Amino acid sequence: MSREKILEAIKKNKPAPKELPEVIGFASTYTNLTITFAESIRKAGGELITVQDMTSIPARIRQALPGMQRIADLVNESPDTYRHLLNDPASLEVVVLKGRLAVAENGAIWLHESDCVNRVYPFITQHLVLIVEQHTLVGNMHEAYVIMGNMMNSYGVFIAGPSKTADIEQSLVIGAHGARSLLVFLVGPGV
Amino acid sequence: MRVALFVPCYVDQFYPKVAIATLKLLQRLGLEVEFPAGQTCCGQPMANGGFEHYTAGCNSNFIKSFSGYDHIVCPSGSCVLHLKDHLHDEKQEAEADRIRSRVYELCEFLTDIVDLQSLDVSFPHKVALHQGCHGQRGLQLSASSERVVPFFSKPLRLLQMVHGLELAPLDRPDECCGFGGTFCVSEEAVSSAMGLSRIADYQQHEATVLTGTDMSCLMHQEGLIRRKQLPIKVMHIAEILSGS
Amino acid sequence: MTYNHHKDHSAAAAEFLVNKERVQWHDDALWFVRSKRDKAAFALPEWEGLRTQASAIKDHTLSCLDEYLQQFEQNAARNGIHIHWALDAQEHNDIVYSILARHGARKIVKSKSMLTEECHLNDHLEQKGIEVVDTDLGERIVQLNDEPPSHIVLPAIHIKKEEVGAIFHKHLGTEAGASDPQYLTNAAREHLRQKFLTADIAITGVNFAVAETGSIVVCTNEGNADLGVHLAKVHIACMGIEKIIPRTEHLGVFLRLLARSATGQAITTYSSHFQRPAAGSEMHVVIVDNGRTTQLGREAFRNSLKCIRCGACLNTCPVYRRSGGHSYHNAVAGPIGAILAPNLDMKKNADLPFASTLCGSCTDVCPVKIDIHDQLYQWRQVLVQEGYVATGKKAGMKVMAAILSSPGRFSMAGKLARKMLKWFPRLAMNGKLNPWGRQRELPEVPAESFREWYKREHGK
Structure with a gap:
């Protein structure tokens, strides 16, 4: 059987045991995570709006994405307002989801499977809105994985900016296959 | 301090002026320098072609020629790197080991051993420095642009001691020139294209002189420059530092 | 799309270099990517420390590879993922086809996987009448143009936008003469949306497989892997045995290095972690050897298996930039390809380790510290010893050695x-x-050699 042959060949050919490094990762030194995060979102091609609380978000979404009809706000609205839209995900124009945590250094926002509601929503929608609570910001990826360790058991994704490509002559084009834009609301009393 | 001068085989035959400049520079610094007469080649031409197993003769001749010196100095980063990485001899491995730790590229020697702080030479020209890859990345003569380390460059620091010398800033300060030993003929098209794009960088920054730590890189680029009859003079760094 | 009758690297490069303007454009495009990488790397003071950690994690993993693969298998199986093992490319292709056949699948979407390129999976499936659509934009471009990718991260880096316009005009019906990247990308988006929505099965590569959780991580900028996987009923992920890392926390190290090295981004847009199939769906992972265990046994070359396929060594390589990916006649081009390919076939790839000046830029740029240029040197020795170098060269070297x-x-x-x-x-x-x-001109011939001068000057 191939499995046994492969494992046997590895046993025969592998080098002498080498230890893992004792320390993995580096502590971040960003003095203001909000500023760093905002800068990272901008670099990743997204837009960031800071708000004190959630109440103004639905209005701000309509303002930022005018003319959108098929909006599934899975965070702020009752399922009755969007349930019919979810039958045809390919027609979704805007999906609003909430991230679990976010990384200041690179603008990556972590969504667990339940945060996506359905795995395909963050990808198939034309425009994606993600809500991040300020207290969930961490400095870098090492710090993120320490927190995420016990969150992962099915599917999860870091999203940093809208879908993009530079496959034609290294020209950056926003909106490859996934969302054409990413709007992030950073929510917190001090932002 | 017994210092031996190792002159790369092709420098000996085609660029004696570079060896003479190296010798005079070292002598001017008050060093007693000998040129062991039996020396030939470090063996790199065979080894880089995949024939390291043909270099035993070169190795034993090198050890025979250079045993007993405190320092061995060579105006080529590439040859020195080859010796440091590959000089071995089953019959006299202890001596090979000793030589490997005592062989220096010229700029490295002037910086680390002589601790040269000033030079009384002048060279009022705009100079482009070609960082030979083996010296730069292999011997760590200077920080390579890929690595996130504080900038340093031994050849650059020495050139900065020369009065009136202006360094040309380059767009790609440490891109390979394309010489590469047998590569320069086996991959002639790529080799020449690489050299020409280095030369375009020098011209872009109005350098009138090209210098470097390896005559092999310079020989290749000089060949391209002369074919195109471009107004760039090619000199080994020893020629500039010695004021010759 | 294979390279059965390939020219050697030198001849193919010379052909590529005929069009000087195009070579300059190719060189500039890749140097631009290298410059972006530099900016991203230098923004992290701990960059060299990250490289050291990444290298050490990979060294450790290779030294316990069998144990981690089994740990991965157990955990993945517990999560409902089907694990398959393939000794070689043929078995890999057979396994993938058998899964398709069992589901009666006819339409496949595939996101980027260098392993499936290495195994020539597309050819295999197409011969069986299955439609395989590469969904990464660059890969779709080269697929429509009936050629292999020329770069592991930027598959269509050798194609100009006007040519992409012509390819899309022919195959997707875009306007004749159109060359605006925004317009062309949008056309591909619309075309591929239909493929995503109607595909039976999605195939992806694997960037990292985590032993302690049995999960795989797939990184894309376009979102094509996720769209494919989440819309299809079955997900097949294909990975080489070397994709394993021990723990989730190690992802922090590799994800900080990968995109910065590849494109200069701080992270790819999507880093997707698959640990369980979605409700009602099926997930398969095919673990492939195809020569990797042999490479593991070659002491001088084993650490090539640390590669995370970022492509930084291609972007920085002055030879690659001026010879183009296809001149390497191997799925993985550039310096890393030149040390991987001889392991697969020494005769066919004997030219590749010589397609280098040994400048060492690849080694310095590598985020996992593979000593690429030293391995190129070592492969030259092995290829000569094994008789894969022309006899004329051997005779010449012998004469040279005798003289020198x-x-x-x-x-x-x-x-x-x-x-x-x-x-x-x-x-x-x-x-x-x-x-x-x-x-080139030859050096001007001096009247005497240095040793003649020295003898004259110093007597004796």
Whole structure:
């Protein structure tokens, strides 16, 4: 059987045991995570709006994405307002989801499977809105994985900016296959 | 301090002026320098072609020629790197080991051993420095642009001691020139294209002189420059530092 | 799309170099990516420390690879993922096809996977009448143009936008003469949306497989892997045995290095972690050897298995930038390809380790510290010893070694060579006999060698 042959060949050919490094990762030194995060979102091609609380978000979404009809706000609205839209995900124009945590250094926002509601929503929608609570910001990826360790058991994704490509002559084009834009609301009393 | 001068085989035959400049520079610094007469080649031409197993003769001749010196100095980063990485001899491995730790590229020697702080030479020209890859990345003569380390460059620091010398800033300060030993003929098209794009960088920054730590890189680029009859003079760094 | 009758690297590169303007454009595009990488790397003071950690994690993993693969298998199986093992490319292709056949699948969407390129999976499936659509934009471009990718991260880096316009005009019906990247990308988006929505099965590669959780991580910028996987009923992920890392926390190290090294981004847009199939769906992971265990046994070359396929060594390589990916006639081009390919087939790839000046830029740029240029040197020794280098070269090297090892023969030969050059310069400058002279002059011949001068000056 191939499995046994492969494992046997590895046993025969592998080098002498080498230890893992004792320390993995580096502590971040960003003095203001909000500023760093905002800068990272901008670099990743997204837009960031800071708000004190959630109440103004639905209005701000309509303002930022005018003319959108098929909006599934899975965070702020009752399922009755969007349930019919979810039958045809390919027609979704805007999906609003909430991230679990976010990384200041690179603008990556972590969504667990339940945060996506359905795995395909963050990808198939034309425009994606993600809500991040300020207290969930961490400095870098090492710090993120320490927190995420016990969150992962099915599917999860870091999203940093809208879908993009530079496959034609290294020209950056926003909106490859996934969302054409990413709007992030950073929510917190001090932002 | 017994210092031996190792002159790369092709420098000996085609660029004696570079060896003479190296010798005079070292002598001017008050060093007693000998040129062991039996020396030939470090063996790199065979080894880089995949024939390291043909270099035993070169190795034993090198050890025979250079045993007993405190320092061995060579105006080529590439040859020195080859010796440091590959000089071995089953019959006299202890001596090979000793030589490997005592062989220096010229700029490295002037910086680390002589601790040269000033030079009384002048060279009022705009100079482009070609960082030979083996010296730069292999011997760590200077920080390579890929690595996130504080900038340093031994050849650059020495050139900065020369009065009136202006360094040309380059767009790609440490891109390979394309010489590469047998590569320069086996991959002639790529080799020449690489050299020409280095030369375009020098011209872009109005350098009138090209210098470097390896005559092999310079020989290749000089060949391209002369074919195109471009107004760039090619000199080994020893020629500039010695004021010759 | 394979390279059955390939030219050797030198000849293919010379052909690529005929169009100087195009080579300049290719070189500039890749140097631009290298510059973006530099900016991203230098923004992290701990960059060299990250490289050291990444390298050490991979070294450790290779030294316990069998144990981690089994741990991965157990955990993945517990999560409902089907694990398959393939000794070689053929078995990999057979396994994938058997899964498709069991589901009666006819339409496949595939996101980027260098492993499936290496195994020529597309050819295999297409011969069986299955439609395989590569969904990464660059890969779709080269697929429509019936050629292999020329770069592991930027598959269509060798194609100009006007040419993409022509390819899309022919296959997707875009406007004739259109070359705006925004317009062309949007056309591909619309075209591929339909493929995503109607595909039976999605195939992806694997960037990292985490042993302690049995999960796989897939990184894309376009979102094509996720769209494919989440819309299809079955997900097949194909990975080489070397994709394993021990723990989730190690992802922090690799994800900080990967995109920065590849494109200069701080992270790819999507880093997707698959640990369980979605409700009602099926997930398969095919673990492939295809020569990797042999490479593991080659002490000088085993650490090539640390590669995370970022492509930084291609972007920085002055030879790659001026010869193009196809000149390497191997799924993985550039310096890393040149040390991986001989392991797969020494005869076919004997030219590749010589397609380098050994400048070492690849080694310095590598985020997992593979000693690429030292391995190129070592492969040259192995290829010569195993008889894969022309006999003429061997004879020449033997003569050269004899001359260069003896002071007497060296002085005589040197004198002779200098006289020859003086008397018959045109002979030496005949480009057919001596490639040196095609674009270069020879050095001016001095009257005497240094050793002659020294003897004269210092007596004796």
